[in-house]
Amino acid sequence: MKLKGAQIIIETLIEQGATTVFGYPGGQVIDIYDALYMAQDRIRHIITAHEQGASHAADGYARSTGEVGVVIATSGPGATNLVTGIATAYLDSVPMVAITGNVPNSLIGRDSFQEVDITGVTMPITKHNFFVKTIDELAPTIREAFRIAKSGRPGPVLVDIPKDVQQAVFEYEAAPVVEKDAVPEVNMDAVAEAVKMIAASERPYIYIGGGAITDEAGEEIAALADKIDAPIGCTMMGLSAVPTSNPRWLGMEGMHGHYASSIAQNEADLIITAGCRFSDRGTGNVSKYAKNAKIIHIDIDASELNKNIKAHLGLTGSMKKILAALCEAVEEKKLPEWQARISELKAYTEELERQGDEITPFTAIDAIMEAAEAAGDDIVVATDVGQHQMWAAQRFEFSRPRTFISSGGLGTMGFGLGAAIGAATATGKKTVLITGDGSFGMNLNELATAVTNQTPVVIFVMNNGVLGMVRQWQTLFFDKHYSNTTLQRKTDFVKLAEAFGLPAFRVGQIPGQTCPKACDSCSNMDSCIGTLDELKAVLKQAFAVEGPVLVDCTIDCDAFVLPMLPPGGSIDDIIVDPTAKK
Amino acid sequence: MEQFVISILVANRAGVLTRVSSMFTRRGFNIDTLTVGETESPEFSRITVTHRGDKAICDQIVKQLEKMYDVKKVQVMQRDTMAARELLLIKVKHNPEQRQDIMSVTDVFRAKIIDFSQEALVIEIQGASSKINAFIELLKPYGILEMCRTGLVALERGGNCLKDE
Numbered sequence: 001m002k003l004k005g006a007q008i009i010i011e012t013l014i015e016q017g018a019t020t021v022f023g024y025p026g027g028q029v030i031d032i033y034d035a036l037y038m039a040q041d042r043i044r045h046i047i048t049a050h051e052q053g054a055s056h057a058a059d060g061y062a063r064s065t066g067e068v069g070v071v072i073a074t075s076g077p078g079a080t081n082l083v084t085g086i087a088t089a090y091l092d093s094v095p096m097v098a099i100t101g102n103v104p105n106s107l108i109g110r111d112s113f114q115e116v117d118i119t120g121v122t123m124p125i126t127k128h129n130f131f132v133k134t135i136d137e138l139a140p141t142i143r144e145a146f147r148i149a150k151s152g153r154p155g156p157v158l159v160d161i162p163k164d165v166q167q168a169v170f171e172y173e174a175a176p177v178v179e180k181d182a183v184p185e186v187n188m189d190a191v192a193e194a195v196k197m198i199a200a201s202e203r204p205y206i207y208i209g210g211g212a213i214t215d216e217a218g219e220e221i222a223a224l225a226d227k228i229d230a231p232i233g234c235t236m237m238g239l240s241a242v243p244t245s246n247p248r249w250l251g252m253e254g255m256h257g258h259y260a261s262s263i264a265q266n267e268a269d270l271i272i273t274a275g276c277r278f279s280d281r282g283t284g285n286v287s288k289y290a291k292n293a294k295i296i297h298i299d300i301d302a303s304e305l306n307k308n309i310k311a312h313l314g315l316t317g318s319m320k321k322i323l324a325a326l327c328e329a330v331e332e333k334k335l336p337e338w339q340a341r342i343s344e345l346k347a348y349t350e351e352l353e354r355q356g357d358e359i360t361p362f363t364a365i366d367a368i369m370e371a372a373e374a375a376g377d378d379i380v381v382a383t384d385v386g387q388h389q390m391w392a393a394q395r396f397e398f399s400r401p402r403t404f405i406s407s408g409g410l411g412t413m414g415f416g417l418g419a420a421i422g423a424a425t426a427t428g429k430k431t432v433l434i435t436g437d438g439s440f441g442m443n444l445n446e447l448a449t450a451v452t453n454q455t456p457v458v459i460f461v462m463n464n465g466v467l468g469m470v471r472q473w474q475t476l477f478f479d480k481h482y483s484n485t486t487l488q489r490k491t492d493f494v495k496l497a498e499a500f501g502l503p504a505f506r507v508g509q510i511p512g513q514t515c516p517k518a519c520d521s522c523s524n525m526d527s528c529i530g531t532l533d534e535l536k537a538v539l540k541q542a543f544a545v546e547g548p549v550l551v552d553c554t555i556d557c558d559a560f561v562l563p564m565l566p567p568g569g570s571i572d573d574i575i576v577d578p579t580a581k582k
Numbered sequence: 583m584e585q586f587v588i589s590i591l592v593a594n595r596a597g598v599l600t601r602v603s604s605m606f607t608r609r610g611f612n613i614d615t616l617t618v619g620e621t622e623s624p625e626f627s628r629i630t631v632t633h634r635g636d637k638a639i640c641d642q643i644v645k646q647l648e649k650m651y652d653v654k655k656v657q658v659m660q661r662d663t664m665a666a667r668e669l670l671l672i673k674v675k676h677n678p679e680q681r682q683d684i685m686s687v688t689d690v691f692r693a694k695i696i697d698f699s700q701e702a703l704v705i706e707i708q709g710a711s712s713k714i715n716a717f718i719e720l721l722k723p724y725g726i727l728e729m730c731r732t733g734l735v736a737l738e739r740g741g742n743c744l745k746d747e
Contacts, residue, residue, distance in 0.1 A: 123601060124608045128651040131597075148651065303645035306638060 001173075005135050005166040006031035009099060010039050012142040015174045018070045020044040020061065020425055022054040026074025027114060028101030031166040046425060046453060049445035051078050053418035055085020056443075059094050060422025063405045064380055064431075066214070068095045068149050069422065075102045076114030079160070080121065084412060086156045087125040091409025092237060093210060095154035097145045098122075104164035105133065119160050127155035135168040143178050151181035153301040154214060183300065183318045186325045190315045194296050195329045197270055197313060203338045204230040205268035205293070207253070209282075210237030210408070211275015211300060212319055213401045218242045220323035221274065227327055229335040230272070231342050233261040235282045237408045238275070240398035250346070254282040255565045256390040259352055259576065260345035262563065266290060266571040267341065274298045274319045278308040279409065288570035298322050352562070352576060353394075359507070359529050361391035361462060361559055367532065368432060368460060369397060371539035377430040379458075380405060380423045384416035384439030387468040390561040392434040405431075414442030420457045421450055430456045430543070437463045437487065437511075447500040447548070454547035461493055461550065464557040465511025472560055476578060488512050493552040503545055505538040508554030528554050585614070586640045587666060587736050590629040590647055591655040591744050594620060598652045602629055605650065611635070611643050615668075615733025621745075626654065628744070632711075632734050655744050659736050666736035669708045671696075672718065675725035676703050684724055691717050702727055 003011065009032055013021060024047060025033045036045050048054040051073045058069030069089075073082050079100040089096045103112045119129045128148050130141045138161065145157040198204060206225050212218065212234075218241045225232050225248045232242055233253040242249055250261035265271065271293045276282065278297075283289040286309060297304070297311035298319055305314035315322050355363045372379045381396050382405040383389040389406055398404055405423050407415040416435045424431035440461050450457050467485040474482050490512055497504030508530035535553060542549045564575045592598045599618055606613050614632040621628045633643060640658060647656045659666070676684055684703060688695060693707035707717050711734060718729070738744070 119597070120600075123604055301649070303642065303649055305645075307642060310638075 001171070002169050003172045004031065004035070005138055005161070005168050005170065006035040007038070008139050008170065008172045009142065009161065009166070010035040010043060011172055011174065012139045013070060014039065014043050015177070016143065016146045017067065017177050018043060020046060021070040021072060022046050022048055022057040022061070022422065023072030024048060024051045024054055024074070024078060026078045026101070028075040028103060028163050029072060029078070029166075031163065032072060032099070032101065045072075046421075046449065048418065048421075048449045050443065051081035052085055052414070053421075053443055053446040053449060055082045055098065056088065056412075056415050056418030057422035057425070057449075058096055058098075059085060059089045059415075060382060060405050060419030061426040062089070062094045062096055063092075063419070064402050064423035065426045066402065067426070068097055068146055070097050070099065072099045073101075074114065075100060075118070076116045078114075079116055079118040083121060083125070085418075086122055086158065088407050088410045088412045088415055089156040090125045090127070092407065093153050093155055093214065095149040096156040097142070097149050098156060098158040100158060100160045101166065102131075102160050102162045105162045106164070108162065118158065122158050125156070126158050129158040130160065132159060132161045132165050135165050135170040138165060138170065139172060139175070143175060147178040147181070152183070153211070183321070184316055186317055186321050187315060188325070190313060191322065191325050191329055193313055194272075194315070194326055195331075197294055197296060198228055198272070198330050198333070201270035201294075202335060203268045204228050204270040204272060204335075205265050206230050206232045207234065207265060207271050207273045207276060208232065208238040208241055209235040209274070209276025212238055212241040213275075215275060215300070215319040216401065217274060217319040217323055218401055220320055220327060222246055222248070224272075224323055224327040224330070228330055228333045229339060231264055233257070233265055235276050235279065235408070236393050236406065239393055239404045240401050243399050244397040245399065250342075252393050255284065255567070256394065256561050256563070258349050258394060259563050259574070260342065260349040262565070262571060262574065263345055264342055266292070268293045270294050270296070272296045272298070273311075274323060275300070277304045280308075283309065284565045285568055285570045288572070357532055359532050359535055359553065359555060361388065361555055362395050363532055364460070364462065364535060364553060364555065365392060365395040365434070367536050367539055371536065371543045372430070372432065374540070375543035377543060379403070380427055380429050380431040382406065382416050382420035382423055382431055382433045384433075384435040385411045385413045386436045386439055387472065387559070387561050388434050388436040388439070388462040391462075413439040416440070417443055417446040417450070417457075417459070420459075421446060421453075421455050424455045424457050425453070430458060432458045432460060434460050434462065436468060437461055437465065437489070437491070437493075438467045440493075441489070441491070444496070447497065447502060450548035451501040456546065457548045458542055459548065459550040461552045462555050463493065463511060463552050464555050464559070465489075466557045468557065468559070469561070471557065475558070476564070476575070477566070493550060497550040502548045502550060504550040504552065505542060506552045507535045507538050511554055511557065529556060530554065583634045583636065586633050586635070587659040587664065587734060588631045588633060588640070588643065588647075589657045589659055589736060589744055590631065590653060591621070592627050592629055593652040593654065594625055594627045595652060598627065599629070601650060601652060602647070605646055606631075606643070609642070609646060611639060617733045617735050626745070630733070630735050657744055659738065663739050664736045665739055666710060666734050667708050668711050668714055668732055668734050669706070670714045670717070670729060670731045671704060671706055672721060672729040673702050673704050673727040674721050675701065675727060680724055684721070687717070687720050693717065
């Protein structure tokens with residue numbers, strides 16, 4: 001049938017399985033929005049407060065489901081507002097298709113109103129991007145965008161479509177959902193080599209990243225760990241790939257990893273890595289990283305092998321298949337000495353992480369998990385970026401994959417609310433956003449989106465009145481020069497939430513408001529912090545709310561994320577107790 | 583540091599050169615020379631990049647190139663099995679006393695004078711980069727007004743082609 005370009009765009013999105021898309025209308029996509037209007041019974045569009053929020057929502061949608069997230073924006077500022085969201089998705093290998101309108105072909109290159117070369121801008125932060133010059137290439141290009149976005153190592157693809165192409169008429173015929181590219185066959189010679197390395201190992205450690213989630217390799221990882229008697233550690237992106245309850249699970253390692261996970265990795269004589277790129281946050285100083293270990297590196301992206309860390313053996317392909325082949329071929333092992341050491345490390349970690357009965361970041365998270373369980377909610381957790389993110393990564397317990405939505409590679413403050421809306425929309429599950437007053441302040445306009453759509457998002461603001469992560473560095477490495485991290489904003493998030501139209505609760509006093517002193521000279525912040533009982537009572541009410549709800553909870557501005565490997569440092573520099581340092 | 587010659591077969595589409603060269607910039611890989619032109623098939627262009635660095639970086643370059651949508655084939659050329667050439671156009675000052683000297687140098691290097699005017703000669707030379715470098719050194723004393731070199735192009739000797747395999 002003959003359709004307008006704009007209709008072809010929407011039909012192709014529907015045909016490729018998009019049920020909900022996020023975006024914001026504007027001059028050069030008005031035809032697309034007209035087509036959306038006509039197809040509204042078949043595809044849902046959620047308008048956000050800002051294109052950045054839409055891009056994070058599409059990202060959260062994709063991370064929580066594994067499906068391709070779709071975002072639509074107009075030319076110029078609409079398109080550039082997507083940039084942070086696209087870069088966030090790129091660094092964390094999230095499948096996303098961004099559709100942008102552009103000025104008509106006849107106006108391209110003339111610095112026309114709201115014209116920007118968005119394919120040029122996004123070239124280094126997309127897997128690929130397209131400028132659709134003519135109508136005949138429109139549907140094939142969008143299909144190709146989906147194929148690229150979800151194949152191999154996923155990532156964002158941008159399709160820029162000038163307005164005249166949206167208005168032109170062309171024949172359209174629905175096509176099937178594009179298949180992902182085939183992955184390389186398992187290299188059995190390399191598997192045999194890995195089997196030998198495992199047989200020779202006395203202290204193996206399995207180290208997984210986000211690729212393990214993309215490839216749904218959780219079961220294979222757990223099975224291999226059981227067979228070779230190895231603990232499992234992960235990067236932040238690997239959280240939720242294997243249930244936290246797995247007895248072999250040590251959790252996150254690296255800059256703010258659990259003590260046991262980081263130390264065990266350093267003591268290991270063999271590290272089997274799957275779907276992880278040895279980011280500097282995981283390794284610290286690469287010249288001192290895991291010096292005792294041989295490394296087997298498994299990744300779908302061949303360019304990751306030997307990029308950051310030289311591997312003794314590299315395998316390219318599907319983690320699920322390679323790990324299954326490895327698990328089958330390997331001899332069963334029992335390593336009582338190694339297990340005894342792991343138990344010792346775990347016991348010490350537990351001691352380090354033991355909490356009292358006051359509100360701390362960890363007890364607050366424990367209370368959230370309790371409240372969610374009591375309410376019968378199988379939650380998804382989203383975060384912003386900063387201390388709260390690390391606390392959430394360390395403390396939350398996960399039972400299934402794709403339940404921890406967080407910006408790892410790019411570390412995008414302001415990611416959380418949009419992403420939480422996307423995840424809650426996609427899964428229909430209550431999504432808890434752990435955020436801080438700094439990050440939340442960046443994109444809190446998306447409260448409007450949550451209210452309009454009654455999205456089930458529980459927003460938990462860990463409010464300490466400071467930019468806590470930077471403050472922590474300033475405390476440790478910059479002689480307590482609290483340059484521009486003491487916010488003194490006095491924002492009342494409860495009133496703010498009410499203004500947006502969602503219920504909200506506060507636990508404790510607004511930092512810096514009732515107390516005349518700046519937080520950094522305050523010796524008595526404790527008086528601003530509420531009690532754990534108050535918090536529990538508030539959370540019970542919050543989880544009873546159907547739509548969005550906000551809890552503003554004051555925490556200590558000097559609470560640290562620990563342990564910490566200083567930037568550029570190695571495991572020998574691990575900080576467990578900062579007061580013990582100079 | 584070793585010099586690597588990397589041949590890249592790419593789709594002949596707008597923006598491909600930018601994509602390839604920006605990947606080098608973004609990943610901190612240096613480019614010594616870069617040439618590009620259409621191949622025997624108008625669907626493809628061939629880019630030849632020379633890069634100085636170690637083998638590990640060269641491997642990374644190849645893998646990063648192979649990931650790119652428009653890149654069809656990448657090959658690191660083997661020094662002993664490649665035919666490689668570069669072209670130089672160079673403009674030198676001349677006066678009657680020096681003219682004969684310049685012409686002798688030109689002859690010895692099998693270069694060619696392609697423009698002759700009162701003030702300057704334009705000389706064309708092609709060959710391996712080392713020969714061109716030597717030629718430039720010899721002309722320096724006469725006063726080089728301007729010059730332009732293409733960078734290396736290379737093909738594998740024998741019947742093998744980049745597009746095969």
